[in-house]
Amino acid sequence: xxxxxFAYCAPTSLDEAVRALQAADGDGKVMAGGQSLMPLLNxxxxxxxxxxxxxxxxxxxxxxxxxDRVAIGALTRHADLEFSALIAERLPxxxxxMPHVAHLAIRNRGTIGGSLSxxxxxxxxxxxxxxxxxxxxxQGPAGRRDIAAEDFFVSALATCLDPDEIVFEIEFPVLETxxxxxxxxxxxxxxxxxxxxxxxxxxxxxxxxxxxxxxVMGVADTPLRLRDAEQALLGARGDAAAAFGAVVRGCVxxxxxIHVSADYRRALIGAxxxxxFTRAWQRAAGGPK
Amino acid sequence: xxxxxxxxxxxxLYRASVEPRLxxxxxxxxxxxxxxxxxxxxHGVCGACTVIIDGDxxxxxxxxxxxxxxxxxxxxxxxxxxxxxxxxQHQFRECHGLQCGFCTPGMLMTGMDxxxxxxxxxxxxxxxxxxxxxxxxxxYQNIVAAIRAAAALRNETTP
Ligand SMILES: Cc1cc2nc3c(=O)[nH]c(=O)nc-3n(C[C@H](O)[C@H](O)[C@H](O)COP(=O)(O)OP(=O)(O)OC[C@H]3O[C@@H](n4cnc5c(N)ncnc54)[C@H](O)[C@@H]3O)c2cc1C
Ligand code: FES
Ligand code: FES
Numbered sequence: 001x002x003x004x005x006f007a008y009c010a011p012t013s014l015d016e017a018v019r020a021l022q023a024a025d026g027d028g029k030v031m032a033g034g035q036s037l038m039p040l041l042n043x044x045x046x047x048x049x050x051x052x053x054x055x056x057x058x059x060x061x062x063x064x065x066x067x068d069r070v071a072i073g074a075l076t077r078h079a080d081l082e083f084s085a086l087i088a089e090r091l092p093x094x095x096x097x098m099p100h101v102a103h104l105a106i107r108n109r110g111t112i113g114g115s116l117s118x119x120x121x122x123x124x125x126x127x128x129x130x131x132x133x134x135x136x137x138x139q140g141p142a143g144r145r146d147i148a149a150e151d152f153f154v155s156a157l158a159t160c161l162d163p164d165e166i167v168f169e170i171e172f173p174v175l176e177t178x179x180x181x182x183x184x185x186x187x188x189x190x191x192x193x194x195x196x197x198x199x200x201x202x203x204x205x206x207x208x209x210x211x212x213x214x215x216v217m218g219v220a221d222t223p224l225r226l227r228d229a230e231q232a233l234l235g236a237r238g239d240a241a242a243a244f245g246a247v248v249r250g251c252v253x254x255x256x257x258i259h260v261s262a263d264y265r266r267a268l269i270g271a272x273x274x275x276x277f278t279r280a281w282q283r284a285a286g287g288p289k
Numbered sequence: 290x291x292x293x294x295x296x297x298x299x300x301x302l303y304r305a306s307v308e309p310r311l312x313x314x315x316x317x318x319x320x321x322x323x324x325x326x327x328x329x330x331x332h333g334v335c336g337a338c339t340v341i342i343d344g345d346x347x348x349x350x351x352x353x354x355x356x357x358x359x360x361x362x363x364x365x366x367x368x369x370x371x372x373x374x375x376x377x378q379h380q381f382r383e384c385h386g387l388q389c390g391f392c393t394p395g396m397l398m399t400g401m402d403x404x405x406x407x408x409x410x411x412x413x414x415x416x417x418x419x420x421x422x423x424x425x426x427x428x429y430q431n432i433v434a435a436i437r438a439a440a441a442l443r444n445e446t447t448p
Contacts, residue, residue, distance in 0.1 A: 008291055008309030008355060031353075041333035042312070045292035047402040051309065053356065054409040079345070083406075098329060103421025104402055106333060109352075 003041035010053040014060075014139050014168055016050050021164040022141055024050040030166055031055075032075055032114035035106045056104045057164045060113075060168060063087060068174055074113025074167045078125075085120045090174045093131065093199050096183040097124045103191045115168040119222070122193035124185075127223035130267060131215035132172045140165035153222035175213060177203045180284025182276035186268055188259070194218045195260055196268045198248065200276040202233065209236045219254040219269050226251045229273075238285070241277040248273035294358040298323065300445035307354045315366060316354035325365040325394050329423070330336045336365030336422030337395040340364050346402035365394035368401070377401060377439045389427035397423050402438050409440040 011017040021028045029048035032055065040046040044057040054060065063084050070090050072081070072244040080253075081087050082098035101107055101124050108125060114124040119179045129136065129149035136147045140162055141233050152159050161167070175181075187199035196218040203211040214232035217223040232247045233240070249270035291306045298321070305320060312331070317323045329335035330335065331350045338349040341363040369375035377400050393411045396419070396441070403409060403418040415436050416429070424432060 002312065002315070003310040005290075005308065005310055008292065009355070034351055034353070034356075035348075038353075041310075042331045042350070051353075055356070080404060099417070103336070104406070105336065105339050105346040105348050105349075105399060108347055108402075190417045192420075222352060246368065 001042050001044060004047045005164045006041075006101050007050045008049055008053065009050065010056040012058070013166055013239045014057060014166060015083045017148050017166055018048065018139060018141055020052045021166070024052075026163050028052055028163075029279055032117075033077065033106075033110040034114075035102070035110040036114060036118040036120070042056055046216060050070075052097050052114075054166070055155065057133065060112075060213060065090065068176060069171045070174060071171050072112055073169050075111050075120060076113075078107035078112070079104070080100070080116070081112065091128075091132065093181050093201060094125075094128050094172070096181075097128060097199070098184050099108055099193070100124055100183075100187070100191065100197075112170060116152065117161060117167055118161060119157050119159050120193065121221050121223070122195075122197075122218045124194070124197065124217070126153055127199060127217035129170065129217050131201075131213060132175070133225075133237060134173070135168055135171045137169050137171070138165045138167045144168075144241050155221040171275050175201050175203075177211065178213070180204065180280035180282070182279035182283070183271040184276045184279070188273065196254075196265055196272060198269060198272045198276050201272070202280050202284055207241075209276075210231045212281075214248070214268060215246065216252065219252040219265055224252070226247070238281050241274045244277045245270040245274035292355045292358075294355060296357050296359070299362045305354075307441060307448040309355050310352060311354045312350055312362065313340070313352040313354045313357050314349040316357075317349060320354075323366055324427065327391055327394050329391070334383055334391075334421075335395070336399060337435060339391055341398055341401060342356055344361040345403075346399055346413065351368070363398075363401075365397055366401070376442060377404065377435070380435040380438040380442070381432075384431045384438060386432045386434040392422060392424040392426075396424070396432055400439065403436065404439060415440070 028050040030052045060073045062073040074163045078101050088095040134149045136152050181201040185194045185196045198216045201213040202209050212230045214226040214229045254262045254265035293306050295304050314328050317326045327337040329337040333348050333351045340349045342360050350384050369378050409415050
């Protein structure tokens with residue numbers, strides 16, 4: 001299929017892009033990498049009258065250390081994150097996740113701002129934003145605002161952004177004291193959207209967990225941070241994998257869909273949680289990175 | 290509405306005036322007659338339409354032609370000639386990495402980028418790299434073999 005006709009502009013500043021969206025009066029769509037928008041256009045599942053290309057706006061593609069955070073520009077491509085030494089060092093869970101995001105040719109164009117704004121419930125970067133408790137920064141007609149990742153994702157393919165708001169950067173707090181982490185995902189084919197996925201990060205002291213971070217996706221309309229599972233890990237030692245798997249299974253209520261049943265998904269996320277625990281514990285104990 | 294674009298493809302400069310909705314895949318095939326780039330699914334899933342834009346493999350069916358303005362593009366026509374295949378094409382022939390040939394342009398363009406960016410030290414890595422390219426004929430074995438052979442050759446020539 002081919003897209004229906006639309007007008008096109010490529011503004012060179014965020015202000016101009018916001019004005020172009022306003023002028024389109026709700027019928028405009030910004031395009032970043034186009035890797036989710038183009039399929040929708042080709043199938044005419046969306047028919048904007050105006051496409052506002054963001055890629056001519058300078059300074060929206062960067063990865064930089066900002067105090068105890070890593071700031072990432074909205075137009076930064078998946079492949080830039082995948083091959084970044086700074087991401088590998090400061091946000092290792094993101095680094096491990098990136099090869100699972102689609103395929104190289106799609107990672108060469110898809111952007112973090114686009115992935116977050118598209119809000120696919122089985123996408124990796126939205127889950128990582130929730131996992132790291134990232135701040136998503138957007139600009140609209142009324143100016144700029146900061147949105148906590150957990151407030152950003154409203155339901156499947158829906159965010160709290162207004163139609164004329166544009167994400168320009170995202171700030172990820174570094175989990176400085178966490179020495180153990182894991183990212184586990186199962187998909188039908190490598191690079192496909194996940195059937196289920198978990199990210200885990202732990203801080204240990206004297207052989208027990210003193211702080212933990214847990215997020216999952218593929219098991220609900222939005223990525224979820226599992227605070228109950230984080231609580232349950234406090235004080236846990238190396239033998240807690242099975243118990244952690246059971247807690248995570250109990251935290252989720254997935255639906256059945258064309259891919260797999262709800263029961264399969266719940267069993268899968270539990271198994272991935274056990275695997276993630278073992279891996280994170282090994283890393284915290286100084287095992288293989 | 291049409292927009293003027295200038296694109297360098299396989300070393301040759303092209304100028305055209307295109308509608309914003311024109312896909313790069315259709316620009317290459319229909320406007321320029323470069324039919325080596327194949328179109329399977331038009332939503333990013335099959336990989337047949339993959340081309341190299343400014344050094345990176347990209348789906349031409351997920352690219353508007355207007356966004357290629359100023360870009361340097363390589364399509365399968367730019368890799369080698371029937372008399373002088375490039376190293377990867379040569380391995381596809383040696384290893385029988387193709388049957389009907391529909392997926393082959395995409396496999397080659399993807400393979401070129403994989404060879405540039407990944408160690409490809411194991412077959413698992415090669416298969417992961419090819420996971421976005423569908424082939425309905427070969428069962429993939431000989432495509433993997435061709436890329437394995439090209440990676441070995443690459444490692445010999447660029448230590
Ligand atoms: C075959 C295939 C497989 C894929 N597999 C995966 C996968 O396994 N995991 C995964 O996470 N993703 C996957 N993707 C999606 C890919 O990661 C996309 O790149 C990403 O979801 C969207 O990023 P983009 O920059 O291409 O956004 P676009 O396609 O340009 O835009 C997507 C949406 O977000 C809006 N938007 C874009 N940028 C902004 C912004 N800065 N501010 C506000 N709104 C914005 C657009 O208007 C549009 O509605 C896959 C895609 C394909 C085609
Ligand atoms: S035609 Fe472009 S990926 Fe299938
Ligand atoms: S050789 Fe026929 S599709 Fe791959």
